[in-house]
Amino acid sequence: MPSLLDTIRGVVQAHGQMPVDVSGLADSADLYQNGLTSHASVNVMLALEDSFDVEFPDALLKRSTFQSLEAIAQALETLGVSPGAH
Amino acid sequence: MDSQDFRTSLFAAGLLVDGGVDGLYHRSFAFEGIVRGVERYVTRAGRVADDHRFFFSPVMARSALVSAGYVRSFPDLIGVLSSFTGGDRELPALLEDLESGGDWTTHLSALDVALCSAACHNLYPRFSHHAVSRDGQVFEVQGVCFRHEPSPDPARMQSFRMHEFVYLGSPEGAFAHREEWITRGGELLRALGLDIAVVVANDPFFGRVGRMLANGQLEKELKFELVAPISSDTPGAIASANYHEDHMGLEFDISLGDGEVMHSACFGFGLDRIALALIRRHGTDLESWPSDVTERLGMDAGGFGRS
Numbered sequence: 001m002p003s004l005l006d007t008i009r010g011v012v013q014a015h016g017q018m019p020v021d022v023s024g025l026a027d028s029a030d031l032y033q034n035g036l037t038s039h040a041s042v043n044v045m046l047a048l049e050d051s052f053d054v055e056f057p058d059a060l061l062k063r064s065t066f067q068s069l070e071a072i073a074q075a076l077e078t079l080g081v082s083p084g085a086h
Numbered sequence: 087m088d089s090q091d092f093r094t095s096l097f098a099a100g101l102l103v104d105g106g107v108d109g110l111y112h113r114s115f116a117f118e119g120i121v122r123g124v125e126r127y128v129t130r131a132g133r134v135a136d137d138h139r140f141f142f143s144p145v146m147a148r149s150a151l152v153s154a155g156y157v158r159s160f161p162d163l164i165g166v167l168s169s170f171t172g173g174d175r176e177l178p179a180l181l182e183d184l185e186s187g188g189d190w191t192t193h194l195s196a197l198d199v200a201l202c203s204a205a206c207h208n209l210y211p212r213f214s215h216h217a218v219s220r221d222g223q224v225f226e227v228q229g230v231c232f233r234h235e236p237s238p239d240p241a242r243m244q245s246f247r248m249h250e251f252v253y254l255g256s257p258e259g260a261f262a263h264r265e266e267w268i269t270r271g272g273e274l275l276r277a278l279g280l281d282i283a284v285v286v287a288n289d290p291f292f293g294r295v296g297r298m299l300a301n302g303q304l305e306k307e308l309k310f311e312l313v314a315p316i317s318s319d320t321p322g323a324i325a326s327a328n329y330h331e332d333h334m335g336l337e338f339d340i341s342l343g344d345g346e347v348m349h350s351a352c353f354g355f356g357l358d359r360i361a362l363a364l365i366r367r368h369g370t371d372l373e374s375w376p377s378d379v380t381e382r383l384g385m386d387a388g389g390f391g392r393s
Contacts, residue, residue, distance in 0.1 A: 037336075038302045039155070042295045061298040063305045 004083050008072050015047040016040050027070045041066045054079040089239040089317035096240055099370035108236035109244035116372055120361040123383030125249055128355050131274055132251050134226040142208040144230035148200040153337050154207045159291050165201035165232045168194035205229030205248040206352045210338040217343035222255025240362060241316040247357040253350060260351040261329055267353035268310055268327045278379050279367050280314045287311040314363045324359040328352050
């Protein structure tokens with residue numbers, strides 16, 4: 001079973017429209033500096049909601065929530081997503 | 087005075103006439119004189135070469151609305167024109183609905199033209215798939231703009247004029263243009279007696295996705311508004327300063343010639359809102375306005391501010 005971070009990495013790869021290979025990025029790498037645009041981050045947000053069956057509250061709908069794979073994992077954990085296998 | 091009192095005072099003074107739909111007004115010559123005075127005043131400050139100045143049509147190519155990202159971000163604010171494109175066989179159904187009081191507009195089709203969303207949206211298509219100089223160019227543009235946000239508040243018109251100074255070029259140049267105009271625009275508006283504050287702002291992006299775009303815009307401080315009391319004591323935006331980063335460059339495929347994407351920035355004066363803010367500040371009796379203000383605006387008693 002893939003880890004939470006692996007699943008997030010897959011979602012960002014599929015929906016982030018990034019010019020770099022997300023599989024080669026560190027968990028803490030800045031996604032915006034690696035080419036994630038504001039509009040694409042919205043696609044990532046919607047895809048994460050579908051994948052994990054959660055809804056990001058308004059307070060989390062901000063740039064820093066999607067700054068890195070790690071930051072996304074932390075945000076999902078606050079929504080009750082388990083850090084273990086997915 | 088709240089926005090309804092202000093609206094009533096504008097009608098009573100004959101400055102504006104109710105256009106029959108919330109947010110739609112007909113302008114008197116006197117009101118138009120203020121608008122044209124503000125236009126002359128900011129034009130003098132802008133000093134842009136004549137071949138970089140454009141007055142755009144209120145109607146623009148629908149494709150520009152799409153390319154500017156406006157449909158995706160503000161679907162509730164756009165206006166796309168429609169007309170009857172059928173023939174003799176299709177017309178009776180329209181007429182039947184028209185005569186029975188039904189919704190005859192369902193028989194219309196969307197055209198390839200839309201109402202202008204922002205004056206500068208007409209500028210970018212001219213450079214689409216081309217390169218612009220890294221040294222940067224400044225354009226002065228004006229357009230009649232439309233936003234579908236009907237409201238009885240006269241500060242929120244559905245149809246209004248925007249006068250912009252737009253920069254196309256390098257990231258540093260775009261940022262500097264915006265910063266320079268925040269200062270210059272503030273000075274110009276304060277010299278008209280307006281009580282101006284500069285605030286970080288966000289566009290009214292649509293829905294939850296929009297909340298995220300708005301928060302991103304706020305965090306990165308991409309948009310500032312120059313606010314002043316307009317129709318109520320709560321200040322509203324009468325000018326805005328925007329750094330688009332590479333958004334327009336990417337959407338319209340405009341580069342700097344060396345592979346780097348063009349950056350852009352614009353400073354827009356809301357001509358009608360500035361006129362309203364001036365009326366609120368100096369009164370509905372234009373004859374009693376301070377002479378330094380009317381002189382700066384080049385207004386006199388004649389219609390359209392001829393002098």
